[in-house]
Amino acid sequence: GIQVEQSPPDLILQEGANSTLRCNFSDSVNNLQWFHQNPWGQLINLFYIPSGTKQNGRLSATTVATERYSLLYISSSQTTDSGVYFCAVGGEDSNYQLIWGAGTKLIIKP
Amino acid sequence: NAGVTQTPKFQVLKTGQSMTLQCAQDMNHNSMYWYRQDPGMGLRLIYYSASEGTTDKGEVPNGYNVSRLNKREFSLRLESAAPSQTSVYFCASGPFAGVNSPLHFGNGTRLTVT
Numbered sequence: 001g002i003q004v005e006q007s008p009p010d011l012i013l014q015e016g017a018n019s020t021l022r023c024n025f026s027d028s029v030n031n032l033q034w035f036h037q038n039p040w041g042q043l044i045n046l047f048y049i050p051s052g053t054k055q056n057g058r059l060s061a062t063t064v065a066t067e068r069y070s071l072l073y074i075s076s077s078q079t080t081d082s083g084v085y086f087c088a089v090g091g092e093d094s095n096y097q098l099i100w101g102a103g104t105k106l107i108i109k110p
Numbered sequence: 111n112a113g114v115t116q117t118p119k120f121q122v123l124k125t126g127q128s129m130t131l132q133c134a135q136d137m138n139h140n141s142m143y144w145y146r147q148d149p150g151m152g153l154r155l156i157y158y159s160a161s162e163g164t165t166d167k168g169e170v171p172n173g174y175n176v177s178r179l180n181k182r183e184f185s186l187r188l189e190s191a192a193p194s195q196t197s198v199y200f201c202a203s204g205p206f207a208g209v210n211s212p213l214h215f216g217n218g219t220r221l222t223v224t
Contacts, residue, residue: 030210031210031211033212033213035215041198041217041218041220042215042217042218043200043202043215043218044215045212045213045214045215048212050210086152086153088152088153088213090210096141096143096155096158096160096166096168097155097168097169098153098155098213100152100153100154101152102150102151102152103152
């Protein structure tokens, strides 16, 4: 099955800094989503991005499907950005099964 | 517009007890899902429902049953709880049937089995 690797596993930054989170996957996908799990455990869908680039405020994401990776950019970090960021992918031969990465834990210090 | 609502938020069970986790969505979504999340791990799919009237097993279905009561509601039942089922359970829904559906999650149910 598809393997999903996220890096870095942990990231500690000062408020105002920019960051790049990476998601590598081992096979062709037709679905890729980025989620933020906040310190209270809520899971928020950030992007549905099987290919291309999207932006939403200070967050943007790029998926290069042919090279099997996706990047999540966070600019001008705020303490509310803290939490765990997950990448989840759906393969071309999976039906409903999303494969989840282990996440990147981001801590933004004031 | 509440999105995806899960009840209860917290539950403690003794080994062998049964319970049902409730999930309802008000977004007119077609597909619904139950996931579990264990410490330090990503989510694992327990069961899913592509549409009203259909349910299928996910990655870790053993020890669970589900019911898609109608388009809005999808419940998860533990018939005889075991300590290995201690976890946080998330319900999700998606507008489309199939894997190409952006998921929207409820706030989770934290279950402890002693």
